[in-house]
Amino acid sequence: MNLIQWLKIYEDITDSLGINRNEDLISSFILSNYINSNENFLKKYHGKNFFIVGNGKNMPDGLNSISGGVVIVADSAVTRFHEYASIKPDIIVTDLDGDINLIHNYYKNGTDLIIHAHGDNINKILKYSSKFPRAMxxxxxxxxxxxxxxxxxxxxxxxxxxxxxxxASSIILIGFCFKEVTIKPYYDENSIAFKKKKLFWARKLLEILASERHKKFIESSVIEI
Ligand SMILES: Nc1ncnc2c1ncn2[C@@H]1O[C@H](COP(=O)(O)OP(=O)(O)OP(=O)(O)O)[C@@H](O)[C@H]1O
Ligand SMILES: Nc1nc2c(c(=O)[nH]1)N=C(CO)CN2
Known part of the structure; x- marks a missing residue:
């Protein structure tokens, strides 16, 4: 995928979810003032095997498959990862929606952080991103x-x-469950519907990524793409 191809998909996603693209852009400008100005710290991860931990219900079933490699935990998955895994994530990828204290504790202990800016997390960026100056x-x-x-x-x-x-030499997805969204306590009917649409796009994007890597996307508690 290249940026032009991505921006076409992004247009489809934002149209289908009713997301304002200008607000996404404004959010990026705000985040850019708070954080690290380069991605050099990512070099140490080049070419490794990657394990990506998502927040699907089936996550604990897949955690045993982690052996060596780079572990990336996606946002709120950090809560159950902390409960079930005895290792620390190498990287947390977050839109600052997960447990901030837990994310900050991992960060203080060396976990690298990638903070995502979008139009619906501007308040969280303003509130929390200065806690993570070495984040990307x-x-x-x-x-x-x-x-x-x-x-x-x-x-x-x-x-x-x-x-x-x-x-990445290999990408293994753990805790990706597209049949049932993981509901957070504060979700109402609208947010559940929104989350289902997001998960639909997540699956579609992972299928595209799998096909770019010449892999077949087969749903299970451990998916290799
Ligand atoms: N069944 C599932 N329910 C929720 N997330 C899932 C599921 N399966 C896989 N995931 C992945 O886990 C990631 C982390 O979950 P999390 O609940 O933090 O979602 P998120 O992307 O931050 O969404 P939101 O900000 O809307 O809550 C999601 O981004 C998604 O890609
Ligand atoms: N504008 C906007 N962008 C997003 C959102 C969101 O809620 N709003 N959620 C995401 C992942 O959960 C990713 N991107």
Missing amino acids: GTTQNIPIKNIKNYFGFTDGDRSAFLAKYLN
């Missing part, structure tokens, strides 16, 4: 200054696109 920033819109676009939409599929960008 991403956008789903046009990249600007120190804010990159590695492609992808939800924290989970964006993590997989980051692994692809880092030339």
